[in-house]
Amino acid sequence: MNKQSARNLMLIISMIASIDHLLAAPKKPNKNSNQNQPPVKKPIKIDTELPLQIFYPGDIKTKFTDIAGLDIAKSCMLDIISYLKDSSKYDAIGAKITKGILFDGSTGNGKTMLARAFAGEVNCPFISMNGASFVEMYVGVGPSRVRELFLIARKLAPCIVFIDEIDALLAARGSDKEYSNTVNAFLTEMDGLFNDNTTIIIIGATNRINALDEAAIRPGRFDRKIYITKPTLEARVQLLENQFKKVKHAPGLDIYYIAQMTTGFSCAELTNLVNEAAIIAVNTNSLWVEMTHIRQAFDRMRNHRS
Structure with missing residues (x-):
């Protein structure tokens, strides 16, 4: 190997060593990396005897x-x-x-x-x-x-x-x-x-x-x-649809008709109506809620309201 080739080889080895050193060095944190990030507010632990x-x-x-x-x-x-x-x-x-x-x-x-x-x-x-x-x-x-x-x-x-x-x-x-x-x-x-x-x-x-x-x-x-008013007809339909998603009911159950028959019911009363109908369905060994159970629950609640 001539002198020129030896010098070139030493230069290449030196460059590789420099690259290895840079890769191994720990990265300095970027001061501006989180500059635009909003601070995360951790929940404050509150110690109180208030109810x-x-x-x-x-x-x-x-x-x-x-x-x-x-x-x-x-x-x-x-x-x-x-x-x-x-x-x-x-x-x-x-x-x-x-x-x-x-x-x-x-x-x-x-x-x-x-x-x-x-x-x-x-x-x-x-x-x-x-x-x-x-x-x-x-x-x-x-x-x-x-x-x-x-x-x-x-x-x-x-x-x-x-x-x-x-x-x-x-x-x-x-x-x-x-x-x-x-x-x-x-x-x-x-x-x-x-x-x-x-x-x-x-x-x-x-x-x-x-x-x-x-x-x-x-x-x-x-x-x-x-x-805060009592639910309108449209709102009663939505409320009943939400409640019947949680309860097994007969296919084709007329939810719109149930909403019509419950004029003046509050949100809580509509929820209770569906639950009462589900209880009646269980007590009569039915597989799901049917309109007859809704009517029975409705009559029971109407008697309690009067």
Whole structure:
């Protein structure tokens, strides 16, 4: 081998060694690789003795499309959903979204389900509590529970707080000083939501809206009142179709006819009707639900309603 060939061979060996060194060297992290990635907010562990339920993003699978009917009620909440997903266009024009919503309507028509679906649409934490849980005979307990609830909500913000039977919490104040202090504490906390940038939506459900304290339903607190009606014919058809998907029934069962015969039924009553018919079918050794079982269940429920 001549000198020139030896030099070329040594150069090739040196180049291979350099490449091996580069491949073996640990890669430096790219500082800008996650620059545009939003931070993942881990669920905050809440330690509380309050009688409430907390659902974190991903816990609630229900969406508006899963709820039959209530189209007007759902449409009244679309702007709030839009705000919670992207508030920039509202902030740019100076608009402030309502932070207090009242669901008014008779029991069994989906107020709780609608609130859960609302949380499912925006994929944020959902806190659920009953209004009666704030009312206590011991001095100071009611206001203390109110303050703790809002403290938890601020930790989880942006979030939705749902209070069922809110009339037990915000009924018109009278001579009971402890109760008045509880109402005052709640209204003070609500006012605080409007005075800062904390994104917390309060949803109250009631079937006694006329019993609420006037100060609670004035503008600036519960600005939006949504009436939850009993299902229309079209909604009853959808509800019954959903229920009969879970129950074996005779081929060709006339669901539209059943929807027609159940005028005035609530969502809960329709669910109960199908379940009662299924129980009757089992008790009569039938393989599936037939119209005769529906009629028997209907008569049984009508007797209980009258």
